[in-house]
Amino acid sequence: MTAVIRETRPMKAIHNAALNVVLVLTLTLTGVISMAHPSVAQAQATSPTTTGVMVILTVKAGVTREQVMAVMPAEIRQTVQLYLGGKIREWYSRGDGRGVVFLLDTRDVGEAHTIMDGLPLGKQDLMDHEYIAVGPLLPLGLLATNPEHRP
Structure with a gap:
């Protein structure tokens, strides 16, 4: 049981790191596109749909x-x-x-x-x-x- 836990922790860390990279890239790309295209920034400034x-x-x-x-x-x-x-x-x-x-x-x-x-x-x-x-x-x-x- 202990060996399984040790093996899954590195995978969880890799998964979390990958999610962080995706989030940073998404936010970075959003900012770059918004600066280059004011219409995109205006569209994003509108209130999102609450689900x-x-x-x-x-x-x-x-x-x-x-x-x-x-x-x-x-x-x-x-x-x-x-x-x-x-x-x-x-x-x-x-x-x-x-x-x-x-x-x-x-x-x-x-x-x-x-x-x-x-x-x-x-x-x-x-x-x-x-x-x-x-x-x-x-x-x-x-x-x-x-x-x-x-x-």
Whole structure:
């Protein structure tokens, strides 16, 4: 078992490095094309389509583990219901152990607020929430269009 873990770590590091290179190249190319073609920059400046909202929950300063754990049975039941109802698309534990990250299937941050405020931890104001609207990666549109032939 230990040998398998040692073998997969280098592959994970290579995979992460490759993703970082792709991200840097995408951002660099986007900047270069945007500088050369103002119409591309204007198109990218428009608001992207929101296809979900990422919510990062962090335990508030001063809130004890006992306070959070007292609410967890009800919180878990309600989040499972949201997942089964299609409102929570993905959910993750934070690596630092201080909360969770949800990807909600909502079209705006307001709806995400309503969902999170309805959960037991939200009702008891034990968590801080950060809301980030997400959507398609705009620079990928450059692959489908030729900026030289834009009107």
